[in-house]
Amino acid sequence: MEVIFLGTGTSQGIPVIGSKHPVCLSNDPRDKRLRVSVLVNWEGYSILVDCGPDFRSQMLTHGIDHIDAILYTHEHNDHTAGLDDIRPFFFRQGDIPVFAHKRVLNSLKKRFEYIFETENKYPGAPSVSIQEIINEPFNFKSLTIVPVNVMHNRVQVFGFRFGDFAYLTDVKTIEKEEIEKLRGVKVLVVNALRQEPHHSHFCLGDALEFIEDLKPERAYLTHISHVMGFHEEVQQSLPENVFLAYDNLKITI
Numbered sequence: 001m002e003v004i005f006l007g008t009g010t011s012q013g014i015p016v017i018g019s020k021h022p023v024c025l026s027n028d029p030r031d032k033r034l035r036v037s038v039l040v041n042w043e044g045y046s047i048l049v050d051c052g053p054d055f056r057s058q059m060l061t062h063g064i065d066h067i068d069a070i071l072y073t074h075e076h077n078d079h080t081a082g083l084d085d086i087r088p089f090f091f092r093q094g095d096i097p098v099f100a101h102k103r104v105l106n107s108l109k110k111r112f113e114y115i116f117e118t119e120n121k122y123p124g125a126p127s128v129s130i131q132e133i134i135n136e137p138f139n140f141k142s143l144t145i146v147p148v149n150v151m152h153n154r155v156q157v158f159g160f161r162f163g164d165f166a167y168l169t170d171v172k173t174i175e176k177e178e179i180e181k182l183r184g185v186k187v188l189v190v191n192a193l194r195q196e197p198h199h200s201h202f203c204l205g206d207a208l209e210f211i212e213d214l215k216p217e218r219a220y221l222t223h224i225s226h227v228m229g230f231h232e233e234v235q236q237s238l239p240e241n242v243f244l245a246y247d248n249l250k251i252t253i
């Protein structure tokens with residue numbers, strides 16, 4: 001399995017527009033972070049997790065010409081705003097399978113009404129085939145994907161376990177039985193917004209405690225704000241098996 005970090009930033013991305021914060025002005029490419037998304041290449045299938053406002057440039061950067069499915073974690077704009085830009089994939093491949101919670105699908109239907117239109121649809125609009133997911137393992141082709149229910153303050157969010165790999169973003173709290181679904185993962189991705197606590201995201205301390213409990217071989221932090229600090233400095237403060245993810249990082253599992 002190969003995982004590409006397409007974006008590792010929080011909702012505004014880094015640099016934040018107009019910001020003079022030193023991290024926003026950094027020349028280190030690892031301090032430039034697009035909105036969060038990963039591409040999971042598993043058993044010959046390319047599965048995109050979230051399709052945010054930077055989707056187009058993320059696809060171009062990596063020369064991606066085929067996507068087998070899109071999984072959505074939740075409906076917030078930084079995870080969903082790129083849906084219109086699936087058009088080139090739709091023109092080549094036909095309807096793109098989209099997996100999400102019913103609430104998220106309803107939100108997409110409202111915000112991208114023309115994509116879900118069934119009558120007199122504009123010919124240039126893309127189409128998707130929607131698959132509602134509940135908090136139970138589901139199959140895509142020959143793969144089994146396990147959703148993991150987490151809370152982003154009051155918003156329900158799905159993380160996903162793909163065999164030995166799990167990807168969680170926008171977690172603030174997680175129930176014990178959901179944590180049990182993650183036991184034994186070799187590589188874990190989890191969000192860490194900044195050093196200071198936050199009302200709807202794990203801060204660095206929360207994420208490290210969570211990792212310490214699960215003890216994966218390696219863990220990567222994502223959904224990072226500029227106030228976390230410089231990549232280079234924060235990385236040096238982390239335990240041996242914990243890494244700050246950065247845009248365009250590729251890992252194999």
Ligand SMILES: [Zn+2]
Nearest residue numbers: 011076078170
């Ligand atoms: Zn987010």
